[in-house]
Amino acid sequence: MNSIELKIENGIARIVLNRPETFNSFNREMALLLQKTLDDCSGNNEVRAIVLTGNGKAFCAGQDLNEVTSPELNPGFRKILEEHYNPIVKRIRTIEKPIIAAVNGVAAGAGANIALACDVVVASETASFIQAFSKIGLIPDSAGTFFLPRLIGFQKAAALMMLGDKVSANEAEQLGMLYKVFSTETFEEEITKLALKLAEMPTKALGLTKRLLNQSMVNNLEQQLAMESDLQIEAAESEDYAEGVQAFIEKRKPVFKGK
Secondary structure, eight states, X not given: OOSEEEEEEXXXXXXXXXXXXXXXXXXXXXXXXXXXXXXXXXXXXTOOEEEEEESTTEEEOSBOHXXXXXXXXXXXXXXXXXXXXXXXXXXXXXSSSOEEEEXXXXXXXXXXXXXXXXXXXXXXXXXXXXXXXXXXXOOOOTTHHXXXXXXXXXXXXXXXXXXXXXXXXXXHHHHTSOSEEEOTTTHHHHHHHHHHHHHTSOHHHHHHHHHXXXXXXXXXXXXXXXXXXXXXXXXXXXXXXXXXXXXXHHTSOOOOOOO
């Protein structure tokens, strides 16, 4: 059984974390395979949107503690961070295609923070998020200390990280941690509709938007305005822009090709 499953259909790459017996917790094999799968999706022109989700009851429970407590298997925390989680987060942020985190169940530790690094986070009503690190004497990693304060504010992020409170999907939506919550019954259908909508949009423009959002974390106003000017010119040279304008003039739905 592969620890990562990939299915590509209608411009959507569906990546499934597939270690349900461990609540999709990461071991080295799964972390490296996820990186390769993300790379494959990045380089595949047929892929216009990516969905990251989990198999079974959980989205991802973070690090497999059996691996780090095994004398034979333990790669060590530096290797885990620098070769597993940090590269995953960097790929999620630099792939210039929209990535949806479809949180189907519990997202804990690194699993929660990898979800929060995605472009659009949606959750099943039975999902939950927990910064579980403090419960075992660790600190939040996988860019949690970068993204969570920016999503919900410094004070609430500090409290969730230090106290390790479990946050329900509805609470997470109210905090601004995610985009939308869907019912368990309609979750898969809603994910497909959302992913298909993104896959049919102008991928080039979405990728440039993502690049701008990344830089907005560090740019001042003047730098951001200058970057918007440069990337708007790049977007205006795309085939999708020409199609979008023509469709507007002809009063029809545009057919974007992601170019």
